[in-house]
Amino acid sequence: MDATILLVEDDPSIxxxxxxxxRNAGFTVETASDGREGLERFRAAPFDLVLLDVMLxxxxxxxxxxxxxxxxxxxxxxxxxxxxxxxVVVGLEAGADDYVRKPFEVPELVARLRAALRRAGRRPxxxxxxxxxxxxIDVAGRTVERDGREIPLTRTEFDLLAExxxxxxxxxxxxxxxxxxxxxxxxxxxxxxxxxxxxLRAKVERDPSAxxxxxxxxxxxxxxxx
Amino acid sequence: xxxxxxxxxxxxxxxxAITAAVLGIGAYAFVDARIHDQVRDDAADQARFDLAVLxxxxxxxxxxxxxxxxxxxxxxxxxxxxxxxxxxADPFVSRTDLFGALETFSADFRARVAAGELxxxxxxIAGSPALVIGGRMAPVGPEIYxxxxxxxxxxxxxxxxxxxxxxALGLVVVALLAARAVARGVLAPxxxxxxxxxxxxxxxxxxxxxxxxxxxxxxxxxxxxxxxxTLEHNISxxxxxxxxxxxxxxxxxxxxxTPLTALVAEASILRDHLDALPPPSRRAGELLVADVGRLxxxxxxxxxxxxxxxxxxxxxxxxxxxxxxxxxxxxxRLPAARLELPERPLIVESDPRRVERILANLLDNANEHxxxxxxxxxxxxAGDVASLAVEDRGPGVDPERIGRIFERFFKADPSRHGxxxxxxxxxxxxxxxxxxxxxxxxxxxxxxxxxVLELPVTGSLPGGDPTAIGxxxxxMRSNPPQEPVP
Numbered sequence: 001m002d003a004t005i006l007l008v009e010d011d012p013s014i015x016x017x018x019x020x021x022x023r024n025a026g027f028t029v030e031t032a033s034d035g036r037e038g039l040e041r042f043r044a045a046p047f048d049l050v051l052l053d054v055m056l057x058x059x060x061x062x063x064x065x066x067x068x069x070x071x072x073x074x075x076x077x078x079x080x081x082x083x084x085x086x087x088v089v090v091g092l093e094a095g096a097d098d099y100v101r102k103p104f105e106v107p108e109l110v111a112r113l114r115a116a117l118r119r120a121g122r123r124p125x126x127x128x129x130x131x132x133x134x135x136x137i138d139v140a141g142r143t144v145e146r147d148g149r150e151i152p153l154t155r156t157e158f159d160l161l162a163e164x165x166x167x168x169x170x171x172x173x174x175x176x177x178x179x180x181x182x183x184x185x186x187x188x189x190x191x192x193x194x195x196x197x198x199x200l201r202a203k204v205e206r207d208p209s210a211x212x213x214x215x216x217x218x219x220x221x222x223x224x225x226x
Numbered sequence: 227x228x229x230x231x232x233x234x235x236x237x238x239x240x241x242x243a244i245t246a247a248v249l250g251i252g253a254y255a256f257v258d259a260r261i262h263d264q265v266r267d268d269a270a271d272q273a274r275f276d277l278a279v280l281x282x283x284x285x286x287x288x289x290x291x292x293x294x295x296x297x298x299x300x301x302x303x304x305x306x307x308x309x310x311x312x313x314x315a316d317p318f319v320s321r322t323d324l325f326g327a328l329e330t331f332s333a334d335f336r337a338r339v340a341a342g343e344l345x346x347x348x349x350x351i352a353g354s355p356a357l358v359i360g361g362r363m364a365p366v367g368p369e370i371y372x373x374x375x376x377x378x379x380x381x382x383x384x385x386x387x388x389x390x391x392x393x394a395l396g397l398v399v400v401a402l403l404a405a406r407a408v409a410r411g412v413l414a415p416x417x418x419x420x421x422x423x424x425x426x427x428x429x430x431x432x433x434x435x436x437x438x439x440x441x442x443x444x445x446x447x448x449x450x451x452x453x454x455x456t457l458e459h460n461i462s463x464x465x466x467x468x469x470x471x472x473x474x475x476x477x478x479x480x481x482x483x484t485p486l487t488a489l490v491a492e493a494s495i496l497r498d499h500l501d502a503l504p505p506p507s508r509r510a511g512e513l514l515v516a517d518v519g520r521l522x523x524x525x526x527x528x529x530x531x532x533x534x535x536x537x538x539x540x541x542x543x544x545x546x547x548x549x550x551x552x553x554x555x556x557x558x559r560l561p562a563a564r565l566e567l568p569e570r571p572l573i574v575e576s577d578p579r580r581v582e583r584i585l586a587n588l589l590d591n592a593n594e595h596x597x598x599x600x601x602x603x604x605x606x607x608a609g610d611v612a613s614l615a616v617e618d619r620g621p622g623v624d625p626e627r628i629g630r631i632f633e634r635f636f637k638a639d640p641s642r643h644g645x646x647x648x649x650x651x652x653x654x655x656x657x658x659x660x661x662x663x664x665x666x667x668x669x670x671x672x673x674x675x676x677x678v679l680e681l682p683v684t685g686s687l688p689g690g691d692p693t694a695i696g697x698x699x700x701x702m703r704s705n706p707p708q709e710p711v712p
Contacts, residue, residue, distance in 0.1 A: 011484050174544070
């Protein structure tokens with residue numbers, strides 16, 4: 001795999017060893033040591049994935065994440081020092097697709113990045129068009145429209161919506177969603193699913209507090225309305 | 227406090243009431259006696275004079291009715307009615323309502339008058355109080371009874387009685403008010419101290435007693451305040467140092483995290499290339515990788531403990547298939563363990579990451595203290611409690627110290643310096659408490675340690691009930707309402 005990764009990390013040792021590990025795994029790696037530099041590099045050249053530390057000098061990792069999300073659906077993986085709910089949730093809410101806790105072992109990191117890249121590189125099988133309520137989902141074009149107006153979604157949100165819609169009326173557990181969308185085995189962090197569902201609802205539901213399209217099935221998971 | 231106030235009030239009021247009654251009754255009795263004596267003495271003097279001087283001058287022997295009327299007119303002019311008894315004839319009365327009065331007088335009185343003595347009697351005639359003085363006109367004239375109307379005197383005495391009673395009642399009321407005021411004044415510092423003590427008990431160490439006087443209470447209040455101040459000072463110092471310690475642990479583990487992250491990543495790369503190292507450094511490389519792993523788990527546990535201390539931990543509840551989770555954790559941590567699961571899926575509302583953490587710590591503990599021994603993991607449910615037991619066949623724990631097994635840095639064998647931080651079980655217990663469950667430890671009968679995690683099964687659901695649809699996302703809430711399952 002010859003993907004190009006932008007690594008933004010302020011600690012020189014972590015930056016260097018991570019870069020070595022990723023290069024060993026076959027990635028092309030560019031590094032930045034603070035948030036502003038990271039953003040500049042991202043704007044200067046295309047990347048297949050951004051690996052972003054949360055705590056960064058000059059420009060916070062979350063800010064960088066939000067900035068990138070304004071213009072791009074590139075997969076973003078956050079490096080969080082703390083596994084607190086708050087850090088993880090805030091990172092995901094800022095638009096990150098996944099997170100990796102520090103400290104991490106390089107093979108574990110590589111596996112997570114590959115999963116994220118795989119999802120990003122997934123080619124739709126056909127010119128599938130899905131419908132959910134008033135939503136029209138163009139799987140090939142990766143766009144969602146309601147009443148002729150496009151709703152911007154991140155890659156993860158889009159995949160989640162498409163997966164639920166394909167199985168409309170059928171309950172998908174958090175584990176199944178983790179597996180199919182994030183590429184995790186059982187015992188991944190189901191908060192990923194919950195936060196992504198919340199963000200998705202905020203964008204596609206008319207009233208996110210009373211969802212009509214994406215329903216919670218208590219004790220089981222989620223399903224799209226049929 | 228209330229009873230003291232009541233007792234004080236009752237005592238004071240009773241004292242005043244008794245004093246007022248004694249004084250009032252005494253004064254009344256004295257005045258009453260004096261006035262009656264005075265009236266009697268005056269009447270007696272008058273009667274003596276009348277009998278000796280006035281009557282003989284006006285008396286006509288064998289008087290006719292007209293003579294008697296004239297005779298009695300003399301006394302009537304001075305508002306004194308008379309009854310005249312002469313020989314066996316009917317008594318003559320100066321006023322018609324005196325008819326029959328003679329018979330109401332006591333026999334002793336009548337006898338003494340008949341014997342020529344001057345005598346008196348207090349009586350009532352025609353419903354009105356009267357003083358009767360009786361005597362015989364010298365030497366053997368008629369008996370004359372002088373009747374003095376004493377209604378005025380009695381009325382005066384009655385007014386005096388009412389005045390005294392009203393005065394006494396007033397005194398009692400004043401005493402009552404005074405007693406309450408005094409009681410409140412006396413008890414106020416006691417009540418203030420009670421309130422302050424209550425606040426201190428509730429944790430407000432800044433509570434003080436107002437020092438309002440320079441008496442014993444004031445001195446006592448000052449001592450109380452000094453005590454409270456010392457207490458506050460000591461406790462705040464204790465808290466500070468405790469908070470400082472916690473912050474220190476949190477800071478240290480946080481500061482350690484950055485180099486540790488680098489170390490872990492480096493060791494993971496090194497591990498893949500150990501074979502490429504020349505033999506002398508290969509062993510060192512292996513040890514390095516292993517020690518980095520140890521260091522990592524220690525720092526992780528310290529971080530975890532400091533998060534618990536900071537109260538930063540919250541359970542993220544969702545429905546968890548316990549059997550599936552236990553199976554996965556055992557397969558990942560200790561595949562050699564024997565596993566016993568219930569036939570039906572056991573699904574609870576809980577935080578799967580924490581359940582996983584607890585079980586992982588229990589398995590690590592078994593693995594460390596009974597290396598190579600058989601480990602049994604048994605999941606059962608009874609009523610609304612799910613029990614997850616982990617049993618090893620190791621040496622167990624000294625029965626005297628087993629109660630402390632969930633304390634931080636507890637070591638079953640103090641002489642051993644094993645790889646663990648000694649925090650694993652303490653952390654597991656904290657997680658269990660956060661999930662509303664608990665951990666218990668006991669030595670197995672056949673040797674070895676048995677640790678049981680009990681979790682509440684409240685809100686358990688039949689596996690994936692598709693009819694129960696809730697609008698809100700429950701996964702992120704730490705305390706979801708427990709709704710009945712349809």
